[in-house]
Amino acid sequence: MSSITIPFPDDWHVHLRDGDMLDAVVGYTARRFRYSMVMPNVVPPITSTAEAEKYRDRILASTPDDAVDFRPVMALYCSPDIDLADLRAGIDSGVVAAVKYYPAGATTNSESGGTSLLAFRDLFEVLADTDTRLLVHAEATDPAIDIFDREAAFLEDQLAPLCEAMPELLVTVEHVSTRAGVDFVATHPQCAATVTPHHLARERSDLLADGMRPDLYCKPVINSSDDQAALIDAATSGDPAFMLGTDSAPHPTTAKYGPKAKAGVFNAAYGLEVVADVFRNHGALDQLGAFVSSNGCAVYGVDAPEATLELSHEPVDRDLATDLSTSSGDSVVLFGTEEASQWTVTVHN
Ligand code: DOR
Numbered sequence: 001m002s003s004i005t006i007p008f009p010d011d012w013h014v015h016l017r018d019g020d021m022l023d024a025v026v027g028y029t030a031r032r033f034r035y036s037m038v039m040p041n042v043v044p045p046i047t048s049t050a051e052a053e054k055y056r057d058r059i060l061a062s063t064p065d066d067a068v069d070f071r072p073v074m075a076l077y078c079s080p081d082i083d084l085a086d087l088r089a090g091i092d093s094g095v096v097a098a099v100k101y102y103p104a105g106a107t108t109n110s111e112s113g114g115t116s117l118l119a120f121r122d123l124f125e126v127l128a129d130t131d132t133r134l135l136v137h138a139e140a141t142d143p144a145i146d147i148f149d150r151e152a153a154f155l156e157d158q159l160a161p162l163c164e165a166m167p168e169l170l171v172t173v174e175h176v177s178t179r180a181g182v183d184f185v186a187t188h189p190q191c192a193a194t195v196t197p198h199h200l201a202r203e204r205s206d207l208l209a210d211g212m213r214p215d216l217y218c219k220p221v222i223n224s225s226d227d228q229a230a231l232i233d234a235a236t237s238g239d240p241a242f243m244l245g246t247d248s249a250p251h252p253t254t255a256k257y258g259p260k261a262k263a264g265v266f267n268a269a270y271g272l273e274v275v276a277d278v279f280r281n282h283g284a285l286d287q288l289g290a291f292v293s294s295n296g297c298a299v300y301g302v303d304a305p306e307a308t309l310e311l312s313h314e315p316v317d318r319d320l321a322t323d324l325s326t327s328s329g330d331s332v333v334l335f336g337t338e339e340a341s342q343w344t345v346t347v348h349n
Protein backbone atom coordinates (compact mmCIF):
# COMPACT_ATOMS: atom_id res chain seq x y z
CA MET A 1 0.00 0.00 0.00
CA SER A 2 1.19 3.51 -0.66
CA SER A 3 -0.03 6.47 1.26
CA ILE A 4 0.95 10.10 1.16
CA THR A 5 -0.07 13.26 2.99
CA ILE A 6 0.19 16.44 0.95
CA PRO A 7 -0.64 20.13 1.46
CA PHE A 8 -4.30 20.78 0.64
CA PRO A 9 -4.39 21.21 -3.18
CA ASP A 10 -5.22 24.18 -5.38
CA ASP A 11 -6.81 24.06 -8.83
CA TRP A 12 -5.38 26.78 -11.07
CA HIS A 13 -7.90 26.27 -13.90
CA VAL A 14 -11.55 25.33 -13.47
CA HIS A 15 -14.89 25.94 -15.20
CA LEU A 16 -17.67 26.29 -12.64
CA ARG A 17 -20.38 27.49 -15.08
CA ASP A 18 -23.46 29.27 -13.77
CA GLY A 19 -27.06 28.61 -12.68
CA ASP A 20 -28.08 25.05 -11.91
CA MET A 21 -24.85 23.61 -13.37
CA LEU A 22 -22.85 25.78 -10.96
CA ASP A 23 -25.04 24.54 -8.09
CA ALA A 24 -24.41 20.94 -9.14
CA VAL A 25 -20.63 21.10 -9.62
CA VAL A 26 -19.15 23.66 -7.22
CA GLY A 27 -19.14 21.32 -4.21
CA TYR A 28 -16.81 18.89 -5.97
CA THR A 29 -14.21 21.61 -6.35
CA ALA A 30 -14.85 23.18 -2.94
CA ARG A 31 -14.31 19.87 -1.11
CA ARG A 32 -11.01 19.08 -2.83
CA PHE A 33 -9.35 22.39 -3.62
CA ARG A 34 -8.50 25.67 -1.93
CA TYR A 35 -7.54 28.37 -4.47
CA SER A 36 -9.49 27.78 -7.67
CA MET A 37 -8.86 29.94 -10.73
CA VAL A 38 -12.33 30.32 -12.20
CA MET A 39 -12.51 30.57 -15.98
CA PRO A 40 -14.54 33.49 -17.37
CA ASN A 41 -16.03 31.77 -20.46
CA VAL A 42 -19.60 31.84 -19.18
CA VAL A 43 -22.33 33.45 -21.30
CA PRO A 44 -21.87 36.40 -21.59
CA PRO A 45 -18.13 36.33 -20.79
CA ILE A 46 -16.81 38.07 -17.66
CA THR A 47 -15.06 41.23 -18.86
CA SER A 48 -15.41 43.67 -15.94
CA THR A 49 -14.54 43.82 -12.26
CA ALA A 50 -18.20 44.24 -11.33
CA GLU A 51 -19.19 41.12 -13.28
CA ALA A 52 -16.31 39.16 -11.78
CA GLU A 53 -17.38 40.18 -8.28
CA LYS A 54 -21.00 39.21 -8.94
CA TYR A 55 -19.92 35.87 -10.39
CA ARG A 56 -17.72 35.20 -7.36
CA ASP A 57 -20.70 36.01 -5.12
CA ARG A 58 -22.88 33.54 -7.04
CA ILE A 59 -20.17 30.89 -6.68
CA LEU A 60 -19.86 31.46 -2.93
CA ALA A 61 -23.64 31.46 -2.52
CA SER A 62 -23.77 28.05 -4.25
CA THR A 63 -20.90 26.57 -2.23
CA PRO A 64 -22.01 23.83 0.17
CA ASP A 65 -21.23 23.91 3.89
CA ASP A 66 -18.75 21.04 3.73
CA ALA A 67 -16.29 23.05 1.65
CA VAL A 68 -12.85 22.83 3.27
CA ASP A 69 -11.13 26.18 2.60
CA PHE A 70 -12.51 27.15 -0.81
CA ARG A 71 -11.12 30.38 -2.31
CA PRO A 72 -12.38 31.06 -5.82
CA VAL A 73 -10.25 33.63 -7.64
CA MET A 74 -11.45 35.34 -10.77
CA ALA A 75 -10.05 35.81 -14.27
CA LEU A 76 -11.38 38.30 -16.80
CA TYR A 77 -11.98 37.24 -20.40
CA CYS A 78 -9.47 39.00 -22.67
CA SER A 79 -11.55 41.12 -25.02
CA PRO A 80 -11.70 44.66 -26.37
CA ASP A 81 -14.60 45.13 -23.91
CA ILE A 82 -12.17 45.27 -20.99
CA ASP A 83 -11.70 48.82 -19.77
CA LEU A 84 -8.08 49.24 -18.71
CA ALA A 85 -8.84 51.52 -15.76
CA ASP A 86 -11.42 49.00 -14.55
CA LEU A 87 -8.88 46.19 -14.97
CA ARG A 88 -6.31 48.06 -12.91
CA ALA A 89 -8.89 48.84 -10.22
CA GLY A 90 -10.03 45.21 -10.17
CA ILE A 91 -6.46 44.00 -9.72
CA ASP A 92 -5.75 46.59 -7.03
CA SER A 93 -8.86 45.63 -5.08
CA GLY A 94 -8.01 41.93 -5.26
CA VAL A 95 -11.10 40.95 -7.25
CA VAL A 96 -9.28 40.24 -10.53
CA ALA A 97 -6.52 37.63 -10.25
CA ALA A 98 -5.70 37.13 -13.95
CA VAL A 99 -6.82 37.66 -17.55
CA LYS A 100 -7.54 34.71 -19.84
CA TYR A 101 -6.91 34.86 -23.59
CA TYR A 102 -8.97 32.58 -25.83
CA PRO A 103 -8.25 32.38 -29.56
CA ALA A 104 -11.62 33.08 -31.20
CA GLY A 105 -13.29 29.82 -32.16
CA ALA A 106 -10.79 27.51 -30.42
CA THR A 107 -13.13 26.10 -27.80
CA THR A 108 -16.36 26.41 -25.78
CA ASN A 109 -17.64 30.00 -25.58
CA SER A 110 -14.55 31.42 -27.27
CA GLU A 111 -16.49 33.42 -29.87
CA SER A 112 -15.53 36.69 -28.14
CA GLY A 113 -11.86 35.77 -28.13
CA GLY A 114 -8.94 37.29 -30.01
CA THR A 115 -7.27 36.70 -33.34
CA SER A 116 -3.88 38.14 -32.36
CA LEU A 117 -2.19 38.20 -28.96
CA LEU A 118 -0.11 41.26 -29.79
CA ALA A 119 -3.29 43.24 -30.52
CA PHE A 120 -3.82 43.34 -26.72
CA ARG A 121 -0.45 44.84 -25.90
CA ASP A 122 -1.94 47.82 -24.02
CA LEU A 123 -3.91 45.47 -21.80
CA PHE A 124 -0.85 43.28 -21.24
CA GLU A 125 1.11 46.37 -20.15
CA VAL A 126 -1.33 46.67 -17.24
CA LEU A 127 -0.76 43.01 -16.37
CA ALA A 128 3.02 43.34 -16.54
CA ASP A 129 2.88 46.50 -14.46
CA THR A 130 0.89 44.78 -11.73
CA ASP A 131 2.61 41.34 -11.84
CA THR A 132 -0.70 39.81 -12.89
CA ARG A 133 -0.57 36.69 -15.02
CA LEU A 134 -1.89 36.32 -18.54
CA LEU A 135 -3.52 32.91 -18.90
CA VAL A 136 -3.35 31.58 -22.44
CA HIS A 137 -5.38 28.96 -24.26
CA ALA A 138 -2.60 28.07 -26.69
CA GLU A 139 -4.25 26.65 -29.76
CA ALA A 140 -4.08 27.84 -33.37
CA THR A 141 -7.45 28.12 -35.09
CA ASP A 142 -6.29 27.94 -38.72
CA PRO A 143 -8.30 25.03 -40.14
CA ALA A 144 -5.36 24.14 -42.39
CA ILE A 145 -3.31 23.14 -39.32
CA ASP A 146 -3.80 19.58 -38.12
CA ILE A 147 -5.72 19.47 -34.84
CA PHE A 148 -2.85 17.65 -33.09
CA ASP A 149 -0.34 20.34 -34.16
CA ARG A 150 -2.32 23.39 -33.11
CA GLU A 151 -0.73 23.95 -29.70
CA ALA A 152 2.77 23.94 -31.17
CA ALA A 153 1.67 26.26 -34.00
CA PHE A 154 0.12 28.79 -31.61
CA LEU A 155 3.16 28.79 -29.35
CA GLU A 156 5.49 29.43 -32.26
CA ASP A 157 3.36 31.93 -34.19
CA GLN A 158 1.64 33.82 -31.35
CA LEU A 159 3.14 33.29 -27.91
CA ALA A 160 6.84 33.30 -28.87
CA PRO A 161 6.63 36.81 -30.44
CA LEU A 162 4.68 38.09 -27.42
CA CYS A 163 7.23 36.68 -24.96
CA GLU A 164 10.01 38.26 -26.96
CA ALA A 165 8.24 41.62 -27.13
CA MET A 166 7.27 41.60 -23.44
CA PRO A 167 9.76 39.54 -21.40
CA GLU A 168 8.39 41.15 -18.23
CA LEU A 169 4.88 39.72 -18.79
CA LEU A 170 4.08 36.66 -16.66
CA VAL A 171 2.24 33.97 -18.63
CA THR A 172 0.54 30.70 -17.75
CA VAL A 173 0.25 28.30 -20.67
CA GLU A 174 -3.01 26.60 -19.78
CA HIS A 175 -3.65 22.85 -20.06
CA VAL A 176 -0.32 22.23 -21.77
CA SER A 177 -0.86 19.10 -23.87
CA THR A 178 2.25 18.42 -25.94
CA ARG A 179 6.01 17.90 -25.73
CA ALA A 180 6.33 21.13 -27.74
CA GLY A 181 4.37 22.92 -25.01
CA VAL A 182 6.53 21.48 -22.22
CA ASP A 183 9.68 22.50 -24.11
CA PHE A 184 8.28 25.99 -24.68
CA VAL A 185 7.63 26.50 -20.97
CA ALA A 186 11.02 25.08 -20.03
CA THR A 187 12.77 27.55 -22.34
CA HIS A 188 10.71 30.65 -21.46
CA PRO A 189 11.35 31.65 -17.82
CA GLN A 190 8.40 34.07 -17.82
CA CYS A 191 6.04 31.11 -18.46
CA ALA A 192 4.48 28.59 -16.12
CA ALA A 193 1.94 25.94 -17.14
CA THR A 194 -1.08 24.11 -15.84
CA VAL A 195 -1.44 20.40 -16.61
CA THR A 196 -4.76 18.52 -16.41
CA PRO A 197 -5.46 15.08 -14.94
CA HIS A 198 -6.86 13.84 -18.24
CA HIS A 199 -3.89 14.93 -20.35
CA LEU A 200 -1.60 13.21 -17.82
CA ALA A 201 -3.58 9.99 -17.63
CA ARG A 202 -4.82 9.40 -21.19
CA GLU A 203 -3.54 9.62 -24.75
CA ARG A 204 -5.34 9.90 -28.04
CA SER A 205 -5.69 6.16 -28.59
CA ASP A 206 -7.83 6.10 -25.42
CA LEU A 207 -10.01 8.74 -27.08
CA LEU A 208 -10.34 7.07 -30.46
CA ALA A 209 -9.17 3.47 -30.64
CA ASP A 210 -11.87 1.49 -28.89
CA GLY A 211 -15.00 3.40 -29.92
CA MET A 212 -15.10 7.20 -29.88
CA ARG A 213 -15.16 8.42 -26.26
CA PRO A 214 -16.96 11.79 -26.07
CA ASP A 215 -16.19 12.00 -22.34
CA LEU A 216 -12.49 12.29 -23.18
CA TYR A 217 -13.01 14.95 -25.84
CA CYS A 218 -11.61 18.30 -24.76
CA LYS A 219 -9.62 21.23 -26.10
CA PRO A 220 -6.77 21.04 -26.63
CA VAL A 221 -7.44 17.45 -27.67
CA ILE A 222 -5.62 14.72 -25.79
CA ASN A 223 -2.49 14.11 -27.87
CA SER A 224 -0.01 11.25 -28.51
CA SER A 225 1.61 8.88 -26.03
CA ASP A 226 4.90 10.71 -26.58
CA ASP A 227 3.23 13.98 -25.62
CA GLN A 228 1.69 12.30 -22.58
CA ALA A 229 5.14 11.04 -21.55
CA ALA A 230 6.54 14.58 -21.76
CA LEU A 231 3.70 15.90 -19.58
CA ILE A 232 4.22 13.19 -16.98
CA ASP A 233 7.97 13.87 -16.88
CA ALA A 234 7.32 17.60 -16.41
CA ALA A 235 4.65 17.17 -13.74
CA THR A 236 6.59 14.58 -11.73
CA SER A 237 9.96 16.32 -12.07
CA GLY A 238 9.35 18.88 -9.33
CA ASP A 239 10.00 21.68 -11.86
CA PRO A 240 8.22 24.63 -10.19
CA ALA A 241 6.84 25.89 -13.52
CA PHE A 242 4.32 23.03 -13.72
CA MET A 243 1.21 22.92 -11.56
CA LEU A 244 -2.20 21.29 -11.46
CA GLY A 245 -5.06 22.99 -13.31
CA THR A 246 -7.85 20.47 -13.73
CA ASP A 247 -9.68 22.27 -16.58
CA SER A 248 -12.70 20.54 -15.10
CA ALA A 249 -15.39 21.48 -17.63
CA PRO A 250 -18.87 19.97 -17.20
CA HIS A 251 -21.22 19.53 -20.12
CA PRO A 252 -24.58 17.76 -19.96
CA THR A 253 -24.53 14.29 -21.50
CA THR A 254 -27.07 15.55 -24.05
CA ALA A 255 -24.34 17.88 -25.36
CA LYS A 256 -21.59 15.27 -25.13
CA TYR A 257 -23.37 12.44 -26.92
CA GLY A 258 -24.89 14.43 -29.80
CA PRO A 259 -23.58 14.53 -33.36
CA LYS A 260 -21.01 17.16 -32.30
CA ALA A 261 -19.63 16.45 -28.83
CA LYS A 262 -18.86 19.52 -26.73
CA ALA A 263 -15.24 19.76 -25.54
CA GLY A 264 -14.67 19.35 -21.83
CA VAL A 265 -13.91 16.71 -19.19
CA PHE A 266 -15.59 16.93 -15.79
CA ASN A 267 -12.85 15.80 -13.43
CA ALA A 268 -13.39 17.89 -10.28
CA ALA A 269 -14.71 14.85 -8.41
CA TYR A 270 -11.86 12.37 -8.99
CA GLY A 271 -9.11 14.35 -10.72
CA LEU A 272 -6.88 14.23 -7.67
CA GLU A 273 -7.02 10.43 -7.51
CA VAL A 274 -6.27 10.30 -11.24
CA VAL A 275 -3.18 12.45 -10.74
CA ALA A 276 -2.10 10.44 -7.68
CA ASP A 277 -2.40 7.27 -9.76
CA VAL A 278 -0.18 8.70 -12.50
CA PHE A 279 2.44 9.79 -9.95
CA ARG A 280 2.33 6.41 -8.17
CA ASN A 281 2.74 4.53 -11.45
CA HIS A 282 5.83 6.61 -12.13
CA GLY A 283 7.31 6.16 -8.67
CA ALA A 284 6.91 9.87 -8.01
CA LEU A 285 4.34 10.16 -5.19
CA ASP A 286 6.91 12.20 -3.28
CA GLN A 287 6.51 14.95 -5.93
CA LEU A 288 2.71 15.07 -5.73
CA GLY A 289 2.58 17.87 -3.15
CA ALA A 290 4.80 20.09 -5.29
CA PHE A 291 2.59 19.61 -8.35
CA VAL A 292 -0.81 20.03 -6.71
CA SER A 293 0.11 22.65 -4.13
CA SER A 294 3.50 24.27 -3.59
CA ASN A 295 4.44 24.99 -7.22
CA GLY A 296 1.18 26.86 -7.81
CA CYS A 297 1.43 28.72 -4.49
CA ALA A 298 4.85 30.02 -5.56
CA VAL A 299 3.70 30.89 -9.10
CA TYR A 300 0.67 32.84 -7.82
CA GLY A 301 2.36 34.18 -4.69
CA VAL A 302 -0.07 32.73 -2.14
CA ASP A 303 0.66 31.18 1.25
CA ALA A 304 0.85 27.45 1.80
CA PRO A 305 -2.37 25.91 3.13
CA GLU A 306 -2.89 24.82 6.71
CA ALA A 307 -4.99 21.76 5.89
CA THR A 308 -3.51 18.58 4.49
CA LEU A 309 -4.97 15.75 2.45
CA GLU A 310 -4.07 12.10 2.76
CA LEU A 311 -4.28 9.74 -0.18
CA SER A 312 -4.05 6.01 0.54
CA HIS A 313 -3.79 3.51 -2.25
CA GLU A 314 -6.46 1.14 -0.97
CA PRO A 315 -9.74 0.28 -2.68
CA VAL A 316 -12.77 2.23 -1.45
CA ASP A 317 -15.40 0.01 0.14
CA ARG A 318 -18.46 1.54 -1.53
CA ASP A 319 -19.75 2.10 -5.04
CA LEU A 320 -18.61 5.44 -6.39
CA ALA A 321 -20.96 7.76 -8.24
CA THR A 322 -20.34 7.73 -11.98
CA ASP A 323 -22.38 10.81 -12.80
CA LEU A 324 -24.19 13.77 -11.27
CA SER A 325 -27.59 15.33 -11.92
CA THR A 326 -28.51 18.98 -12.07
CA SER A 327 -31.80 20.31 -10.74
CA SER A 328 -33.09 20.79 -14.28
CA GLY A 329 -32.53 17.12 -15.07
CA ASP A 330 -29.21 17.18 -16.93
CA SER A 331 -26.54 14.67 -16.05
CA VAL A 332 -22.76 14.91 -16.26
CA VAL A 333 -20.34 11.98 -16.37
CA LEU A 334 -17.59 11.99 -13.71
CA PHE A 335 -14.12 11.34 -15.12
CA GLY A 336 -11.75 9.00 -13.27
CA THR A 337 -14.09 6.61 -11.44
CA GLU A 338 -11.72 3.70 -12.08
CA GLU A 339 -8.72 5.42 -10.51
CA ALA A 340 -10.84 6.85 -7.69
CA SER A 341 -12.02 3.36 -6.73
CA GLN A 342 -8.41 2.56 -5.78
CA TRP A 343 -7.78 5.55 -3.52
CA THR A 344 -9.12 6.61 -0.14
CA VAL A 345 -8.92 10.34 0.50
CA THR A 346 -8.95 11.92 3.97
CA VAL A 347 -8.82 15.65 4.67
CA HIS A 348 -7.04 16.82 7.83
CA ASN A 349 -7.93 20.35 8.91
O1 DOR B 1 -12.22 21.17 -23.21
C1 DOR B 1 -12.40 22.35 -22.91
N1 DOR B 1 -13.57 22.75 -22.35
N2 DOR B 1 -11.44 23.23 -23.16
C2 DOR B 1 -11.65 24.55 -23.00
O2 DOR B 1 -10.76 25.30 -23.28
C3 DOR B 1 -12.96 25.05 -22.55
C4 DOR B 1 -13.70 24.04 -21.81
C5 DOR B 1 -15.16 24.40 -21.60
O3 DOR B 1 -15.45 25.53 -21.22
O4 DOR B 1 -16.01 23.53 -21.81
Ligand code: ZN
Pocket residue numbers: 013014015039247249
Ligand atom coordinates in the same frame (compact mmCIF):
# COMPACT_ATOMS: atom_id res chain seq x y z
ZN1 ZN C 1 -10.48 25.53 -19.56
